[in-house]
Amino acid sequence: MLRNGDVVLQRYQIESALGQGGMGAVFRARHVHLDTEVAVKVLQRSTGPETAALMARFLREAKLVAKLNHPNIVRVLDFGLIPELDDAPCIVMELIDGPSFEDVLIDHGPQPFEVLLDVCIAAASGLTAAHEQGILHRDVKPANLVRAADGIRLVDFGIALPLADDVRLTRAGALVGTPIYMAPEHLLGAPATYATDLYALGVTLYELACGLPPYDDKDLGSLVQMAMKGPPAMEPPDDLPPIPGLFEQLVLRMLAPDPNRRPESAAHVAAAAMSIRKEARKRAARASSSALDDFARLSSDSSQSLPEVRPPAPPAESGVPPRTDSDVPSSIRERGTWSRPFPPVKKPSKS
Template sequence: MTGEVGHVIGERYRLVDQIGQGGMGRVWRAMDGQLGREVAVKEIALPPGLSPEERERYVTRMEKEARSAARLGHPNVITVHDVVHEDDVPWIVMELVVGESLDSLLNRAGRLPWEQAARIGTQIASALAHAHERQIVHRDLKPDNVLLAGTRVVLTDFGIARVMDEAVRQTSVGAVIGTPHYMSPEQVQSLDIGPASDLWSLGVLLYAAVEGGLPFTSPPVYPLFTAILNQPTPLPRQAGPLTGLINQLLSKDPAQRPPAAQVADYLSTLGRGAAEPTPQPQPGPIPQQSYPQQGQRQRGKRQQGQPQATA
């Protein structure tokens, strides 16, 4: 990677300091010399071993994905301002969101009350619904890609994992881009990925938020993947009225997961009810699944049926 403090990208964006790093690149705070505003710039780290032709192809595709993300006009999706190609590296220029990540909050708090998880989940699901309507799948939904700016929740990194996954597979047999604990069964099996895969990841995220831990935790990657594919999902104990929703989102069968728009509506209703001083009617179930309240959890037969790089 070529970034360093003071370096100017695209004859416009001066790197001020590094504010994040992971397997897919580094994030910089930068100053837009034309508009005089601070922005965030993501420096993408393509894997080594690509031929010049392959590298150029993946850079072009990364720019295409970033421009697709730039068309997502939604308050819960980070705004992409520009894409710059410099020194054979793609740089994605975004709004600078001042706040902490959900991952940081969970590391600090341990777990969240279900009411707070529902309010955060409402905005994530709303962002996913907006993207899915436009045929864009995130592929790497995880707490580190969720930013919290006051009451606003912002989802980042749309589409990047898709190109990085193909580039890594080009050079490393069996390698997978993404965060293993949040991968859906179909992603683990390298099947076609659709919107339902993002809904599985949202289910894992909600589970982690309310439980303070992950549903599948085997440290080695491949035993973890076996668990995701074959083991029943542990029943969440702290989820309250989110219990049934989390169970359905974590169905091994993607067809059984509700679409993002329905999830957003359901969570929004729960959030409004939790904010009221008097009891409110519970929202109706999403089709094909009843959402039991805490103390009424169902333990019936569950449906049966994927190496970490983040950022």
């Protein structure tokens, strides 16, 4: 595998390893001429009979994502083969220096409503761009949503497929994806559709809100049975405000067991989430305005006055004569230090 300092495709110098994916390793690299940072994803070498299929799938990922020019989807910048690694293919992508929402969930726990809205709008907008090109992501989950400095990106299209190819793959008996984010009909063998991507987004949002997915079981049969019953209500932890009803309805619709009862498209989900955000901001502005109006009314009400502040009562007679200015040296009075000076220190007599 690649080491720090190696140069691939004659222009990308490897700086460090970033992680291991389902199909290969990912490295941080720098363009030797432009001095820009990139991510280089390299397919793991394999000598098994699946090598040709893996290489074809890897090439498909590069071509698919290269078609998707959208601010919420990771950009593909280059593609090529590495002769030093027996012509292993590599994809060069923009480097996103930020945590995945799986990391956010592990480090910070369930997320507030405002963050859920940001994730929903970004992911649904990215899926809209992919679906318009006839491309299914097939593995939407917190680990594949990354928070960058300028927004949220949908990443890892390693198992993405054109819709027609997914039908052929399903007929061959392959099950690709992460089971707890997969729609029940897909777990039962039906082809993936745009509705299965929306189901996975619904599970993702539910998990980010509540800290756990709506259902979780290592046994696929049990997982399907739970999913077919429909999702439980969303219950965020006590230290977070409750989820607004409109947003909860949207998430639960994405989790409907019947794909025909889910939102019509990712574009509809994005539009609904933006409408909910607009309404939430209006309500927040009205609440803030009402609070300011209450303060203004209080300030202008002449019947309201500050309570009278009385001076403290004089101390009780103690038999000690009160201190006067003459007791304090003038140098101390000028500094405003109203405390008696220490008595002078007597010099020791010479023996």
